[in-house]
Amino acid sequence: MQELAFKEGFVKILSKEVWDGQDIESLFGNIKVQEINLYKKSRKMEVKVISDRLIPAQTIAEIEEKFTGYFCLNCVDIKVKYAINDKIEELLDSYWENIIFFAGRKLATSRGLLSGCSWKLSKRKLSVYLKTKGAGILKAQECGKFIEDIIDEAFSTKVKVEFIDCIIDESYNNKYIEEKKAQEQKLLSNVIYISENNRKNSSSLHKKVSGQDRMANESAVILGKEFKDEIIAMKDIDQDSGKIAIAGEIFSIDSREIRGERYLYIFDITDKTNSFTVKFFTKKDKYGEINNKLKIGIAVKVRGEAQYDKFSREVVIMASDIVKIEKQKQRVDAAQEKRIELHLHTQMSSMDGITPVEDLVKRAAEWGHKAVAITDHGVVQAYPGASKAASKYKIKIIYGVECYLVDDTNDENFDYTKAESYHAIILVKNKTGLKNLYKLISQSHLSYFYKRPRMTKSMIMEYREGLLIGSACEAGELYSAVLENASDEEIYRIASFYDYLEIQPLGNNQFLVESGKVDSREALKD
Known part of the structure; x- marks a missing residue:
């Protein structure tokens, strides 16, 4: 049966x-x-x-x-x-x-x-x-x-x-070198420091610098020579990008001796938008000098060729020039009147946040913010860590969630599995609100879960005491209605449900311009 x-x-x-x-x-x-x-x-x-x-x-x-x-x-x-x-x-x-x-x-x-x-x-x-x-x-x-x-x-x-674990033996190295032989010869020519004659020739093409500046520039060069190419964000690089320049922080380094009294260097670098493995070859007599300069934690800019490496099965950067640069200074909030972030995702927000809650709370405190909201997608697992961090860094936590909202108020045949869901922010005002939020979270997971934990408007109205409801981002009900050119009456009806309307920086919605959904950056302001 x-x-x-x-x-x-x-x-x-x-x-x-x-x-x-x-x-x-x-x-x-x-x-x-x-x-x-x-x-x-x-x-x-x-x-x-x-x-x-x-x-x-x-x-x-x-x-x-x-x-x-x-x-x-x-x-x-x-x-x-x-x-x-x-x-x-x-x-x-x-x-x-x-x-x-x-x-x-x-x-x-x-x-x-x-x-x-x-x-x-x-x-x-x-x-x-x-x-x-x-x-x-x-x-x-x-x-x-x-x-x-x-x-x-x-x-x-x-x-x-x-x-x-993978063990790279000599046969692997030999095979790798044979595959890269043509390119290796080109790269090796850049490893050797520029000869005195080359310096004299190049000086006629560039503005002269003082002896002190020259020494500083040379000491910063790890491989090849100084360059001023435009730096590209790593998230925009793929195997077809060709010759590129990137900049970031080194977080892993490896090197191994190969035949012909040479070394293969491999290091990983990130600019926080993405990460890449960088590779280059050097002669044995330059190994010590490079090894003293190339360290985990330093910031460098790299010029080289982006290409698919069939051995590692990923896109790597074959470097021709590597120069040490100053690390980016930590951002500061210099505003006299500090803001309070009311829409924030921790690593508990699947596919939308990667930062631990303590790091986020710490940063808000360092910027002088008096409070910060935690609004993960449909869940509240970050609350214990947020509470502990709040005590440690002397800052107030505004507990909240970014829920998946469905409108069941005007549909007699409502089916939450078929209704379109929208983002909405819920913030806690007091203990009553916190209890009500927990009730909403529980019901959304136990009674209205379809791909995601959903909350109906009628549920929110029932447990609205002690809560503030915000319109959220471009995935919110109100923003979506504006994008779809809904009537003024419909937009007013939707807006009346919320306690406050969220306005985000233009950069957050730049993708709408790039995808063609919005004509221009100016249109985003409208």
């Missing part, structure tokens, strides 16, 4: 979906349902099935998401056991990328560390060879145990997983 209902559920929910060429019926037509468990308190469904063919992990994940929304649950977990009479090595070979996918869903940091890895199975010992160094991190996060459970669950085979 369960099996019939489950299969009928697939037909009903998935019949109108497009699955990138996957034939759902062929994948799930022969499955046997072992068990279906529904946990009412946590609103979770667990489905255990047996299949005679491998099912892509991405397909399973998408079906889980659709079932979650269809049944109004918090989570659906489909566990598949495969009844396939192949050797475990053959199964792992066919299913390995799916195992990596599942591990990445469970442990986000494993995605990069496991990217491009290889494996070897010997007497139930599964050795995973990484393309980088991260075995310690994966072990600490019990990633090996998670992969062991996946394999046992899917193929009824127990293995012991070990992670092995």
Whole structure:
């Protein structure tokens, strides 16, 4: 009975979906349902099935998401056991990328560390060879145990997983050098300091500088020569960017000796918009001098070629010139009348914030702000850290959230899974408001969760005491209405719901100009 209902559920929910060429019926037509468990308190469904063919992990994940929304649950977990009479090595070979996918869903940091890895199975010992160094991190996060459970669950085979860091041997270096031989010759010419004759020739092309300035410039040069090319933000660089100049802070350095009495230098650099690996070659007699200048934590500008490196499988910068520069000074708030930030995301805001709450609170305090609001997307997990940081840095926390708002006030057939959601800011005024916010958060996760925790307007009206409601960003209901040229009456109706209207810096919405949704920066002001 369960099996019939489950299969009928697939037909009903998935019949109108497009699955990138996957034939759902062929994948799930022969499955046997072992068990279906529904946990009412946590609103979770667990489905255990047996299949005679491998099912892509991405397909399973998408079906889980659709079932979650269809049944109004918090989570659906489909566990598949495969009844396939192949050797475990053959199964792992066919299913390995799916195992990596599942591990990445469970442990986000494993995605990069496991990217491009290889494996070897010997007497139930599964050795995973990484393309980088991260075995310690994966072990600490019990990633090996998670992969062991996946394999046992899917193929009824127990293995012991070990992670092995990448070791660059001489054969790798030789192969790398052969691949880069032509470019290496070009780069090596820039490693040697400019001869005295070259200096004399170049002096006729440039404005003369004092002896003191020249010495300062030369001491700042780490590789090649000084340059004044326009610096490009790292977020704007890809493998087709060609010759570029970047600037940022070094946070990792490695070097290794290669044949021909030469060294390969590799360091990582960031400008806070993105990060890149920089590589260059140097002769042995210059190694000590460069090694004394190139340090973790210093700021440098780099000129070189952006290109795809097939060994590291990422875009790297092959440097021709590296110059030490002064670190950017920490920004200060010089305004006599300090502002208070009412829209702020910590690392608890998935895909929208990466900074720990303590760092944000500390910075606001350093700028002389008397208070700062914490408004993560749909969650309040940053509150404990914010409270602790507030005591430490002597600043007031305004507790809040950026919710996903749906309007149910004028629709008799309202369905929150089909209604369009908008951003809205909710700020706490007092203890009553904090209790009401917790009630709203709880209901949004338990009763109105569809892809995101949603809040209806009627819910907010019920628990509005002690709260302030703001119109939020361009994803807010009011801003969206203005962009869609709604009537004045409609805009007034929408605006009347809010206690305050949020106005953001023009730079926050510059993307609307770049995407063509708004004609110009001046139009943003209107």
